[in-house]
Amino acid sequence: MIIGVPKEIKNNESRVALTPGGALELKKHGHTVYVQSTAGLGSGFTDADYKKQGAKILKTIEDVYKKAEMIMKVKEPIKKEYKLIKKDQLLFTYFHFASHRPLTTAMIKAKAVCLAYETVESPNRTLPLLVPMSEVAGRMAIQEGAKFLEKPAKGRGVLLGGVPGVPPGKVLILGGGVVGTQAAKMAAGLGASVTIMDISLPRLRILNDILPANVVTMYSNTLNIENAIKDHDLIVGAVLIPGAKAPNLITKKMLKKMRAGTVLVDVAVDQGGCIETCKPTTHENPTFIIDDVVHYCVANMPGAVPYTSTVALTNATLPYAVNLANKGWKKACQDDASLRKGLNIIDGKIVYKGVSDAFKMKYHDVDSFLAD
Secondary structure, three states: OEEEEOOOOOOOOOOOOOOHHHHHHHHHOOOEEEEEOOOOHHHOOOHHHHHHOOOEEEOOHHHHHHHOOEEEOOOOOOHHHHOOOOOOOEEEEOOOHHHOHHHHHHHHHHOOEEEEHHHOOOOOOOOOOOHHHHHHHHHHHHHHHHHHOOHHHOOOOOOOOOEOOEOOOEEEEEOOOHHHHHHHHHHHHOOOEEEEEEOOHHHHHHHHHHOOOOEEEEEOOHHHHHHHOOOOOEEEEOOOOOOOOOOOOEOHHHHHHOOOOOEEEEHHHHHOOOEOOOOOEOOOOOEEEEOOEEEEOEOOHHHHOHHHHHHHHHHHHHHHHHHHHHHOHHHHHHHOHHHHOOEEEEOOEEOOHHHHHHHOOOEOOOHHHHOO
16 A cells, blocks of 8 residues: 655644654555655654655655555644545544534545544543543643743742642643543642542542542532632643543633633643633644633644654554555454544545534444445
């Protein structure tokens, strides 16, 4: 198969979909890998690094899309890429369709095969291609939140770890999945006083056992959230419904209950956000303020640490990419139920229920596209 790796062109996105080592593995299986010139530079990989491992370098993004049967990306295609996508071309990337109708419409029109990292699902209900970036984003949520709690950034002027004689800052985390767990570990490690909420009692029991003593668990409901936001300095939205829009747990009206300078970090923003007032921001302009509350809503948080993120992402995606390249997307998805759940759009038809429900568009059974 011919695999194309274009340069990411989303604002301040420095990750790349494949490391030179990943390119070598695909080549070992007999596949051809084309990488757009300078695509890996932001993550610390030069064109020479890719060439050394057998990849071929193409000058332009147009060249990559034109040659490739499978496109591997990190983030969803943006508007200027739509016209480059060919019918029946396999796109293997993060899409987050449920929060982006124009992208969904464009991919339907392109009649490409859209296989989304974020909905590939293992039998134990884990999301193996979302986990590495969720781990990065969860840890970064605290790192960034701590920075924007500083007074020059319009925060409350609170040091999360406190100092002798001064209590530590208080961190509230909504959601006890991968993002929430990693955020809790990071915040606890800084010495903060942490509360983590979830609607699953079995999950809360696990978190209670594995997290440090300065993390307390609490059942998530509207009243508990409303009470907690009054005195917490940093609030992290870490809610995920795979392939579907995130629910709003904090409404605009609830901002009035928060102290001036409270910081909100909505990690769920690329799925629509779990904080009503959040809208996607960029690393260039990461925050905005509503009712004296600082909102940090960068949709590609792991892009700020591209080396770590690129290596972690390739570690997770490469086995699936090899499988797709070796067998073709149809046979690979027939053989692997986890990969099959990654299919979102095929030949202009939505085949993932969460996406069709988000836009009240017709749903088509994915199995009808996989039959021999």
